[in-house]
Amino acid sequence: MARSVATSERKTADLLSELSKSLAPRRLSAFLLYSNPSYSLQWFHKLIADSCQSLFEGRIRRLMLFVPPQHGKSEIVSRSFPAWAFGVNPGVKIAGCSYSADLAQQFSRSIQRLMGTEEYGALFPGTVLADGGTRSYQRRVDMFETVGQGGFYKAVGVGGSLTGTPVDIGIIDDPVKDALEAGSQTYRDRVWEWYTDVFLTRLHNQSRQILIMTRWHEDDLAGRLLEREPEKWRVVSIPAIREDTSMAEDPRKIGEALWEERHSLSRLLEVEARSPRTFAALYQQRPAVIGGNIVKREWFRHIKEADFRRVYDGEPVVFFLDTAYTDKTSNDPSGIIATCKIGGDLYVTHAQKVGMKFPDLLRFIPQYAREHGYGKRSTIRIEPKANGLSVIDQLKETSGLNVVSTPSPKDSKETRLYAASPAIEGGRVVLVGGAWNESFVDEVCGFPSKPHDEYVDVLCYAIDYHISNPFKPIDKARTAKKVY
16 A cells, blocks of 8 residues: 555656656746756745746846745746756846855856756757867856857856946846945945946846845835836835735735745744844835834824914924035935924924025025924024035024024934934824925834935934933823823
């Protein structure tokens, strides 16, 4: 009986092997099983493979893939897909790029090893790599060619050269090494410049692109591309824990893990508890935690304009201005907020960003102060950075406003927001209702993953000024004056 069962299982395995072999030249997902019979093909693996095949066949030309770590994305996209593509079309020209040349070359080695197996040769006999007897064709770790077919694979790190290399398919697998690099404006700009000045210059009208990366920061390469040309990209974003029903292909219920057998829900929740921000980026494909990073959305109290006017007793309004204009960045936004202290609470009555050149900014500030000062004595506090000192001097001479220079902080924005966050968490920061509320909360709660942080600057100034000790217990007597 046992021998009969074993024989039956062997026949089934042989049939599946033959089936995958017959389908492998036509389907990348079948090639995964053919080249590795023990491969555990999950629904999302098939989705990734089918997306790559759609790109190879020209049905889509730009593909972004956001998938949790250790879920097989690089195995499919950066190792198996190029090998399969060379089998189907030995003349295809592929560039494989990553944050370092070493990692890009590791992918190249894996592709060459796969293409050198007997199974691959049996499936694609027309695709051959150079060996000792074909010295006229290149076969190095950073570059190899298909013999007699005109195809090649070029491995390069971000920042490396692709000069003289026309590319049919460009694969960028993790252009950023870690959160530290992603948090650097200088590095993000460098990646962007390499993409526009090097990578794109090697593409032609029919070229296709695949981008795989961890979304550490909203202003990363993917973020900039989606901001500029969202309609050109197909985005496949697969979270480790399902949060909504937006992806029709996802068979999971909300709250279920992507690959329970390999990365269980309990383990994922442990990872999230250790570092929510890292988990959101690495596993959920969100560069900012829902509800906030340092500051959470629910910490802010809100009050309607009409209710605020009932509790407002003529307290002086203090404006805080973060000037961003310099000679090199004349159109960067400046942020300004209007605030006052009632009892022990800080009320933010209005906030706005403007992208203005120096003369326009000088005209705007007095107008803004008159409109949002409630007709009472007001102070405008400005940090003397960028062109702040010039703004202070000009406003003192021409506006008649009470303009004060605010000392420049010694700590980083992140440190300052951490210090200010207990005041917000304790319900001591109240936002007066208005259209500006959403963008203000979104930026503060998204920090440091948002591309701009002017509101963070001015809010930290306001909390430091109005609430000198954010850890001070709330005066219970003032709560009768609150309006929710």
